[in-house]
Amino acid sequence: MTVDVEDYFHVSAFEKQFSRDDWDKIPHRVEKNTYRLLDLFDENNCKSTFFILGVVGEKYPQxxxxxxxxxxxxxxxxxxxxxxxxxxREIFKADVERSKKHIEDTIGASVLGYRAPSFSIDESNEWAFEVLTELGFLYSSSTYPVKHDLYGTPHWPRFKYQRSEGITEIPVPTLKLAGKQLPIGGGGYFRLYPTFLAHALVDKYHEKEQKPYSFYFHPWEIDPKQPRVEDAPFKSKFRHYLNLDKMESRLATLLKRYHWSTMKDVYQIK
Known part of the structure; x- marks a missing residue:
């Protein structure tokens, strides 16, 4: 189980509507939503990996x-x-290093994993894996082997593998059916699929692949009362707001249906 800890105005789809210079002026909802998730996880004996956005971590160290x-x-x-x-490369390194150092200083433990915003490591910037290795990360979960208008590495490996740069990459899960790779790793697709279909796809993945499965989503996805961004493109609004009012109950069902733990434990990162 993984959570990308960011607020609704941090998402890439709304980057033209919210200037980074204004982020501190916007009422934040991520802290409350993340604590709700922590309680939900406790109720269902679930352990998770929380990929923390640095601006959130600095604002909410507790x-x-x-x-x-x-x-x-x-x-x-x-x-x-x-x-x-x-x-x-230089800006990327400074960005990631700042986040890693703050987290480690705050919790007093090493940070092993990294996830790129919007799964944005692909053929154009494989040097990012070299930077992550230099910074001491042991694994990344920054690729999604599907075709998508905003991201995707459809021809890259679908399962955990060791990169030549010295880091382990754990792609978001896909299910190969009829020659196509279906996105089944969570997020907007989980809100789009009917619950029975989402469960059936995960079950099929386990049956067919015999591999660990990972799920991702964001705290804002359990927050149907978040402010609406009316001037965003229709596609962005559709993806962002679809079935937000159903997400928490669907998530609770998912937590009960399977056994969940952290990335480092499930994928045996050492």
Whole structure:
């Protein structure tokens, strides 16, 4: 189980509507939503990996401590939610290093994992894996082997593998059916699929692949009362707001249906 800890106005789909210079002026909802998730996880005996956005971690250091103290893994989602494909190597390194150092200083433990915003490591910036290795990360979960208009590495490996740069990459799960790779790793797709279909796809994945499965989502996805961004493109609004009012109950059902733990434990990262 993984959670990308960011607020609704941090998402890439709304980057033209919210300037980073204004982020501090916007009422934040991520802290409350993340504590709700922690309680939900406790209720269902679930351990998770929380990929923390640096700007969130700096604003809410106690939240990081509480996530760690409640037995979850704290990992990095970078600092300012800039897609890695838009950064130079030097800017990327500074962004990720700032996030990693703050998390480690706050919780007093090493950060092993990283996830790029919007799964933004691909053929154009494979140097990012070299940077992550230099910074001491042991694994990344930054690729999604599907075709998508905002991200995707459909021809890259679908399962955990060791990169030549020295880091382990754990792609978001896909299910290969009729020659196509279906996205089944969570997020907006989980809200789009009917619950029975989402469960059936995960069951099929386990039956067919005999591999660990990982799920991702964001705290804002259990927050149907979040402010609406009316001037965003229709596609972005559809993806973002679809079935938010159903997400928490669907998530609770998912937590009860399977056994969940952290990335480092499930994928045996050492």
């Amino acid at each position: 939240l990081l401590k509480d996530i760690h103290n409640r037995g979850h893994e704290v990992a990095s989602h970078g600092y300012a939610h800039r897609r890695a494909t838009t950064q130079t």
